[in-house]
Structures are given as C-alpha cells and as structure tokens.
Amino acid sequence: MDSSPKLICPEVPCIVQVQPAKNPGSKGRIIKNAKINLGRNQFRDVILLITSQNSEVCSFTLNAVKVHKNFIHEGKATILLINESLMISNAPPRSLQLFVKTLTFKVALQAKKTPIASRCRLLATKLNLTEEISPLTSKDIAALSNKVGTETTPTRKKGQPLKQLNTQENCNRIEAIKKRRLEMNNGGMSPQSQARASLKRFLSPHQLTEEQKNVLTIVLSGKSIFFTGSAGTGKSYLLRRIVGSLPPDATFVTASTGIAACHIDGTTLHSFAGIGSGKATLEQCLELARRPTLIKQWKSVKHLIIDEVSMVDGDFFEKLEVVARKTRDTDLPFGGIQLILCGDFLQLPPVVRRGETRRYAFQTAAWENSVSKIVELKQVHRQADKEFIKILSQIRSGRCSSESAARLKSTAKQTIEKDGIIPTILCTHTDDVEHINMRSLDKLPGTPTVFKAVDSDPYLTKQLDQLTSVPSTLCLKIGSQIMLMKNLDISRGLVNGARGVIVGFEKGGIIVNFACGVKENIFRERYVVKCSNTLVTRTQLPIRLAWAFSIHKSQGMTLDCVEVTLGRAFEAGQAYVALSRAKSLNSLRVLDFSTECVRADAVVLAFYRDIFQDFY
Ligand SMILES: Nc1ncnc2c1ncn2[C@@H]1O[C@H](COP(=O)(O)OP(=O)(O)OP(=O)(O)O)[C@@H](O)[C@H]1O
Ligand SMILES: [Mg+2]
Numbered sequence: 005m006d007s008s009p010k011l012i013c014p015e016v017p018c019i020v021q022v023q024p025a026k027n028p029g030s031k032g033r034i035i036k037n038a039k040i041n042l043g044r045n046q047f048r049d050v051i052l053l054i055t056s057q058n059s060e061v062c063s064f065t066l067n068a069v070k071v072h073k074n075f076i077h078e079g080k081a082t083i084l085l086i087n088e089s090l091m092i093s094n095a096p097p098r099s100l101q102l103f104v105k106t107l108t109f110k111v112a113l114q115a116k117k118t119p120i121a122s123r124c125r126l127l128a129t130k131l132n133l134t135e136e137i138s139p140l141t142s143k144d145i146a147a148l149s150n151k152v153g154t155e156t157t158p159t160r161k162k163g164q165p166l167k168q169l170n171t172q173e174n175c176n177r178i179e180a181i182k183k184r185r186l187e188m189n190n191g192g193m194s195p196q197s198q199a200r201a202s203l204k205r206f207l208s209p210h211q212l213t214e215e216q217k218n219v220l221t222i223v224l225s226g227k228s229i230f231f232t233g234s235a236g237t238g239k240s241y242l243l244r245r246i247v248g249s250l251p252p253d254a255t256f257v258t259a260s261t262g263i264a265a266c267h268i269d270g271t272t273l274h275s276f277a278g279i280g281s282g283k284a285t286l287e288q289c290l291e292l293a294r295r296p297t298l299i300k301q302w303k304s305v306k307h308l309i310i311d312e313v314s315m316v317d318g319d320f321f322e323k324l325e326v327v328a329r330k331t332r333d334t335d336l337p338f339g340g341i342q343l344i345l346c347g348d349f350l351q352l353p354p355v356v357r358r359g360e361t362r363r364y365a366f367q368t369a370a371w372e373n374s375v376s377k378i379v380e381l382k383q384v385h386r387q388a389d390k391e392f393i394k395i396l397s398q399i400r401s402g403r404c405s406s407e408s409a410a411r412l413k414s415t416a417k418q419t420i421e422k423d424g425i426i427p428t429i430l431c432t433h434t435d436d437v438e439h440i441n442m443r444s445l446d447k448l449p450g451t452p453t454v455f456k457a458v459d460s461d462p463y464l465t466k467q468l469d470q471l472t473s474v475p476s477t478l479c480l481k482i483g484s485q486i487m488l489m490k491n492l493d494i495s496r497g498l499v500n501g502a503r504g505v506i507v508g509f510e511k512g513g514i515i516v517n518f519a520c521g522v523k524e525n526i527f528r529e530r531y532v533v534k535c536s537n538t539l540v541t542r543t544q545l546p547i548r549l550a551w552a553f554s555i556h557k558s559q560g561m562t563l564d565c566v567e568v569t570l571g572r573a574f575e576a577g578q579a580y581v582a583l584s585r586a587k588s589l590n591s592l593r594v595l596d597f598s599t600e601c602v603r604a605d606a607v608v609l610a611f612y613r614d615i616f617q618d619f620y
C-alpha cells in the first residue's frame with residue numbers, strides 16, 4: 005500500500021460568479037450554495053465542476069488557466085479561463101487552498117503530456133466526465149521536475165478591478181513574476197524546488213493529531229463544543245485550522261483579549277458583540293446590539309469562535325446569549341449559533357474589579373444550555389522535555405512537589421543569553437513592564453528612532469492599542485530587545501513571540517538578529533481589525549519592546565527565552581501561564597520561586613474533575 009502523503013482535493017462549498025471573458029464588466033451568473041470539484045473527461049483533461057443547489061452541474065475544461073489567489077485566506081480566488089472567469093467567494097479558506105493547489109499542479113502535470121490531437125477531440129461528440137481527480141502525491145511532485153506550475157499571483161492592489169488580460173500581456177506578466185520569484189530566491193532555490201517545497205509543505209505540514217482531528221470532526225458536524233487542555237496542547241493551532249475549514253461570511257473569530265485575538269487573526273469578543281463592556285442593563289445592551297450594522301452581523305453569524313474563553317466574564321457570556329436569541333428572533337440556545345470555545349480555565353481567569361465576585365463562563369446557564377460537547381486535548385506540543393511537562397502539569401493543578409520546586413529554582417543561575425538576546429522578564433504587574441522597558445532603553449547609547457503607527461482612523465488609536473498587538477509609538481535603538489508580534493515566515497522561525505535584538509536601521513524599517521539564528525529586515529505590516537463593526541487598519545512594525553512583558557499579555561504565546569519573577573503573583577493560574585510559555589527548562593530562568601505563588605482555583609478544579617473522570 006502506498007503510504008506516502010497524499011493531498012485529497014476537497015469538494016469546496018462556495019459562491020461562484022461566472023463572468024464571460026469578453027465582457028468582464030458584466031455581472032455574469034452567480035451560483036450561490038455551489039460546490040466546486042475537480043474531475044477528468046475522456047481526454048484526461050482536468051475539469052472543474054460546479055454543482056448548484058438544485059444539483060445542476062456545469063463543467064469547465066482547465067487547459068489554460070490562471071489563478072489569482074491574493075485573497076485566498078479570505079476564502080476568495082479567481083480562476084481565469086480562456087472564455088470566462090470564475091470568481092469564487094465564501095469558501096472555507098483551507099479547503100480552497102487545497103483545491104487551488106491540486107488544480108494548479110494537476111494542470112501543470114497535464115501540460116507536460118502530449119496533447120490529444122484536435123481531430124480526435126473533434127470526432128468526439130460529447131464531453132464526458134469519466135473520473136474524479138486523483139489525490140496529489142509526492143510522485144506528482146517528482147514528475148514536475150521542470151515545470152513551475154501555471155499559477156500566478158500578479159500583485160493587484162485592493163480595490164483595483166480585475167482586468168482580463170490579452171495573451172501578450174499574460175506572457176509578459178508571467179515572465180515578470182517568474183523573474184521576481186527568481187530574484188527573491190537569492191540564487192538559493194530553483195523554481196522547480198520552490199514548487200516542490202511549496203507542495204511538500206502542503207503534503208506534510210504539521211498534521212493534526214488524532215485528538216485534534218476528532219475536535220475538527222465535531223466542529224464540522226455543527227455541534228457546539230468547548231475544547232480544553234493544558235498550555236501548549238495546540239488549542240489555538242487547531243482553532244486556526246478550524247477557521248480555515250468554515251465559510252468566512254458566517255464565521256466570527258474572537259478571543260477574550262486583544263493579544264489572544266491577534267494570534268488567531270480575529271477580533272475581541274467585546275468588539276464583535278457591540279454591547280460595550282456588557283455592564284449596562286440587558287435592555288441597554290439589546291439596544292446597542294440592534295443598531296443596523298450590528299443586527300445584520302448578529303443575524304449572519306453561524307459559527308462563533310472564542311479563544312481564551314477562561315478570561316470571558318460569566319455575566320458577559322450570559323448577556324451575550326440573551327442578545328444572540330433576541331437579535332436573531334429565536335428561542336434556541338445562543339440563538340442557534342454554533343459555539344466553538346477553546347481555552348484552559350486553569351490559566352488566567354476573568355479580570356474582576358476589587359470586591360466583585362468572579363464568575364466563569366462555565367458557571368452560567370447559558371453555557372449549560374449551549375455547549376453540548378467538551379473535549380480535552382492531552383498531547384503537549386510546546387514542550388518536548390518530559391520532566392518539564394510533568395512539573396508544569398503539577399503547577400497547573402495548583403501543586404508543586406519539593407523536587408519540582410528545587411528544579412525550577414535551579415534554573416535561576418543558568419545563562420540563557422545568546423547572541424546578544426537576553427531573556428524577556430515576565431512580570432505579574434504592568435507597571436513593572438513599562439518601567440523595565442523604559443529604563444533599559446534609556447541605558448542604551450544614542451537617541452531613539454521613533455516609529456509612529458499609521459492608523460486609518462486616528463480617533464480610534466486607543467481601540468487599536470487594544471485590538472492589535474503593536475503599540476502606536478515605538479521608540480527603538482540599536483541593542484533594543486524586541487519580540488515579533490506576527491507570523492512572518494513560520495518555516496524560518498519568524499513567528500509570533502520570536503525574540504530578537506535590533507542590530508541596525510534600514511529606511512523605514514529595522515534589522516533584527518533573531519534567537520532562531522535568522523537576520524531579517526523588518527518593515528511595517530498592516531493590521532486589519534474590526535472596530536465598531538467597521539474595518540480599521542494600523543500600519544506599524546510588527547514588534548514590541550521585550551526586555552519585559554506582562555504575564556497577562558503573554559497568555560497564549562510560545563516564547564524563545566524567558567525569565568519569570570513570581571514574588572508578586574496575585575492570581576490563580578498566573579505562575580502556570582508564565583512558566584508554560586517556555587519551550588524547555590533550558591530556555592527558562594525562574595527567580596524568587598516559592599510554592600506559595602502556585603495556585604489553582606478550586607472552582608475550576610471541581611469543574612474539570614466533574615467533566616473529566618481521569619483529571620489529576
Ligand atoms: N499537531 C501539531 N503538530 C505540531 N506542532 C503543533 C501541533 N499543534 C500545535 N503545535 C505547536 O505547539 C505550540 C503550542 O500550540 P498552541 O499555542 O496552539 O497551544 P495552546 O494549547 O493554544 O496553548 P495556550 O494554552 O498556551 O494558549 C505551537 O508552536 C504550535 O505550532
Ligand atoms: Mg492558545
């Protein structure tokens with residue numbers, strides 16, 4: 005049996021707009037609730053099939069094809085054929101990516117084969133679909149040794165209309181793109197190797213584990229689910245995969261905090277809900293949610309994703325449930341919205357004011373009525389070291405044996421500085437963070453270079469500070485310790501949380517030496533977030549100063565090298581969150597550790613013991 009990885013082309017639910025090439029301005033034909041698939045006809049041409057809601061099928065031969073996939077992450081792509089263009093939208097982004105990948109490779113493979121004589125084709129009376137497309141395999145990649153593929157991604161600015169290209173223009177563009185790609189390679193990889201590498205990433209990316217696949221299956225079955233697990237079990241990683249498997253128009257991706265939302269390219273739950281802090285009366289909240297743009301949004305939600313649900317306040321969650329029912333005019337729990345909740349209640353709890361009683365989301369009737377499935381992920385991915393995993397597991401449950409405490413204390417003296425990168429101090433209090441960062445910057449010689457964020461709406465700067473992970477002003481000097489706040493290139497280690505030090509300035513950017521060994525020029529990035537139901541942007545360097553970081557802000561992150569000070573820990577789960585950001589005991593330095601700072605909330609322990617028989 006062939007055990008090599010295969011990429012099976014999925015059937016993709018979407019909306020397709022078929023436009024005649026000769027008349028690109030026309031609306032063409034719009035097929036809603038369509039499903040697209042690939043097949044082959046009797047000549048072994050690759051065929052794209054569109055099945056409409058009433059099972060009507062139309063097919064397009066893909067002999068000459070060009071794919072625009074600039075917006076594929078939003079579930080959109082345009083396939084340009086000789087006589088028409090197919091504009092695909094509202095597709096689950098990951099399924100669409102797999103589909104486009106298969107399409108481009110299969111068409112490229114086909115182009116290598118001897119074409120069927122026109123006479124033969126003319127003699128055939130009718131085009132028959134003979135078979136489904138076979139999965140893409142590593143053999144296919146090998147066969148593509150001297151062909152890059154037919155796909156192109158010409159740069160098109162947002163808002164600029166798609167233009168039908170004549171053949172000459174097409175050729176020029178393809179040549180220019182090939183040249184640019186070669187230039188980008190820095191003489192490293194040939195286009196063939198690039199094509200192969202790109203497919204290999206698809207064929208064998210980090211695969212989901214069985215327990216993660218199980219969660220995905222439950223999500224796709226439409227059930228409301230809460231999946232939990234200790235830090236680093238891949239909850240947010242899986243969540244990103246889930247987002248890619250759901251239709252974008254009806255899926256809302258949120259998290260309890262701005263920084264956690266950034267990890268999954270979502271928005272905060274508060275910003276999505278549109279009911280302010282939720283502290284107002286239910287009637288006032290409903291009034292807010294019934295504003296025209298918001299009510300439209302509430303009515304369109306089918307899947308609501310919430311990461312770091314442990315920090316969602318119970319009262320807020322309860323109000324949200326009522327708002328969902330009332331705005332959607334239904335008595336179904338949560339207005340019939342599928343909830344996809346994820347987080348670890350043994351990490352940070354909801355923030356409450358002094359004197360207020362804490363109520364977790366799971367303590368509400370709204371949770372009882374809406375969440376039908378609870379799953380625990382058990383395999384830890386962030387750390388590989390068994391000893392460290394065992395220590396963390398104890399701390400999560402609020403315990404710490406004398407051996408574990410001794411092991412953690414033993415890290416206090418180890419050297420984890422490397423190539424000028426010093427570990428980030430994780431602080432319990434935000435004031436300490438500001439103070440350490442400012443003092444350390446002042447100590448560096450020279451005057452700072454200031455990078456001011458460009459916000460699409462300057463009046464929303466405060467909200468953008470909350471909703472994006474990057475500050476409105478960055479004062480930087482050579483020697484500044486920084487943390488990357490965006491996944492720029494996962495394969496090279498340029499991921500959210502990567503630590504580095506500034507070694508130079510470049511026009512409009514900075515030069516950074518990263519702990520992963522990469523030296524990279526970093527320029528401004530655009531962050532797009534929803535604020536009061538409109539899209540706003542912040543353009544800023546994707547970094548933060550990282551001599552110090554708050555434990556609250558670090559929740560959800562994987563950090564390269566950290567120093568933890570827990571003397572003033574005040575919150576249940578705080579020590580656990582701080583320690584579990586590190587990948588290994590070797591990249592961690594724990595100062596002033598005492599077992600008193602290890603605390604787990606008894607209410608949460610009781611909840612977990614109740615739902616998981618084998619829990620601690
Ligand atoms: N199936 C997998 N295969 C390989 N790596 C994985 C897998 N799942 C997750 N990871 C990696 O493990 C690390 C931790 O994942 P992630 O941040 O999603 O964990 P988490 O459960 O959300 O943690 P936290 O509770 O701290 O938010 C990440 O670097 C992620 O890329
Ligand atoms: Mg997470």
